[in-house]
Amino acid sequence: MSTPSIQPPSTYEPLNENTVVQFVKKLNYFTEDAALQVREIGDGNLNLVFHIVDESHAKSIIVKQALPYAKVVGESWPLTLERARFESSYLQKAAEYVPNLVPKVHYYDESLGLFVMDDLSSHLILRKGTIEGIQYPHLARDIGTFVAKVTFYTSDFYLHPFEKKQLVKQFINPELCKITEDLVFTDPFFDHETNDFPTEIREAVEQLWNDSELRHEVAKLKFQFLTQAEALLHGDLHTGSIFVTPESTKVIDPEFSFFGPIGFDLGQFFANIILSYLSQEAHILSSKERKQYQSYLVDTLKQTWSSFKQEFSKLWENEGNEVYTQVPGTLESFLGKVWVDAVGFAGCEVIRRTIGLAHVADLDTIQDLTQQYQLKEKALELGTYFIKNRTQITNMEQLIQVFYQE
Template sequence: MTSQLRQSGGPAQHEYRILRDADLRGYLAELRAVATQLGGPPEDWSVSEVGDGNLNLVFIVRGTKGGIAVKQALPYVRLVGESWPLPLSRSHYEYLALVHQAALAPGLVPAVLHHDEALALIAMELLEPHIIMRKGLISGVCYPRFVDHITTFLARTLFLSSDLAVPAAQKKEGIAAFAGNHALCKITEDLIFTEPYFQAAQNRWTSPWLDATAIAFREDFDLHVAISRLKLKFMARPEALIHGDLHTGSIMATEDETKVIDPEFAFYGPMGFDLGAVIGNLIMSYLASAGHEHSAGERRSFEQWVLDAIENLWAEFSRKFVELWRGEAKGDAYPKTLFAGQAGAARLEAERQAYMDRLFRDTVEFSAAKIIRRILGLAHNIDFEWIEDPRLRATCEARSLRLARAMMLQTREFRTIGAVTIAARALRDWQPDFGG
């Protein structure tokens, strides 16, 4: 990459430093292709830091001809500060993931324009007029093409990086390429699968209304066993290259386009984790919706769209994944020589369905884990946080926690995605007893 940049008039690699307005302007001016795309003299470019995530700096740079987005990793967790150091290598893994995802699911991730590993910096296309999907959902926006786009992304990136699609040696090379991203995996292992279930210093929740619930979750050993089994799946099952943080804040969308961003948590892990992340966040969007109403019932059509999206997401993903399996199974798993003839083909088809049933159970469990961490852990969702009335916020969160606990402990009762949406709908107007 460095040699390519030098050949095109780019700068040599630098030692790491945090780039601010003037530094970034000067750095980009040395990148011939980027500067040409922006247009005009560098002193006329506008540079705005817009990052609202937990980890990184994000800039929008505009010139006379166009704009770009620039993301630079910080050597610590931005949400917490320098007391929580974090490797800059996560930017390298994000770059690798973006390139890989672009090859497997063209048009569904932003195009990379430049990567500087030493500066932990990626310049990419500026997505306009896209907005963060989570913010659109809070406003009640429906996205008619979202399900088609996200299921294509999920089916292709997961299947085509799995043992079903690639030879074992190639799969192992992929695992090795992302194995160094263990610091980001550790964040997931702690913040999702461990800390919400004990009195971790960084946990927070809507107090005092959820105090009793937080205590109950910390004392629920059935739940602790379930989340520990799920944590083991996350750590020990390198099924495919997963995004690793695929919530509605990692999706930018319009009514016609969907782009998946921020894959810095990418590694080879269980497929159900990505699926569960998307579905869990849609469930939270649905159960938070009541908190964003100005008048009773005004968001019912939006809420129905969310429920339909949840159901269609699993149905379409499953259809596309199995279709890929039937047509592009070039991996070493389920060798064709073992399933010859009509009887063999029928048996393999039954096994595909059994595989999808197992994947669905994983998806339900991971969905539950994602919901619980966003309410009782460190990093919360604005779906709930932007509900101004704290008691109403706690009510929406309590509904979500009640559903998540059932999904975690009674997974086999949720045999279909319709069972999940029926349960969510039943809790839409449930009133928790906060006491006092």
């Protein structure tokens, strides 16, 4: 992937556990004499994340700083620091509609490419929770509501056209969108150097690469991603971008935010729940317990779509400002498009998380390599089927039937 040379501001410097303390003390969030404990906890691909605690006053915050390159690759892959603005701006915009589902942003510093937000240490990354077989009773309702409210209130169905287009300008995010365009929609479907998969499944991968019908359908999905600015999207809504407890859901990491097709966020979430479903064949050894947890994951898919559809429909009917929201059949038609898009985007996400640059721990932590390879081949089959048959899979029940095992 070719990327432009990007120079950070002259005032920029990556913080460390010492300098970040000096920085936060200037913000007066902690008392002057506070004895702060600091840990760098970032385990993602792009950023530094500092956890700062004042135990004597039971206060803590997170400082997240963008690096001028991708951690997952190194300095050979330069990145702009502006992604910190996209992330903090998205969280603040989402907080206008779903304040209980995102962490609060306290401060943003453009020159250092960082922002300060609530500490979510009481929560667990959803991906870790699903690998451990933990159920979250409010997750599906929360994610469906989250996507419905953020997308509706930033769409042409609600906003005045001038306001909508001004907001689109604020979230033009070419650099991180290019990463998605390459790593989700392009590289996995070609023999590209960024792909990463075991040689044991190469035959299945080459079969995918040689599938001209599949490439044709992915091309359509990529063009939708490039051109359909329907609403403000999170842009990376997988199970590693959600913090949870049994009572609480918090969406994080929206640095890929931009205006795109509404089905994209839903499709990414669906795909990662489906990958979790597949991986339980290895993570939960008890057949009875595994079936119970897989049934919970299936219910999560059903309830997420139901929650989204119900909330979006209510907003459309009660708060829609575009004249065509009052025309019978328009809502059903649009929701049908969102569904088809979500199925196709889910297929792309399943494939890229299996053989692309960025994998998921759900599959990669499976110790029995024979089983891991079998499940990865199954994932490729599912992703391919979703993409090719997205217009024939007309509802969630049909989607589930593709992979559900009694």
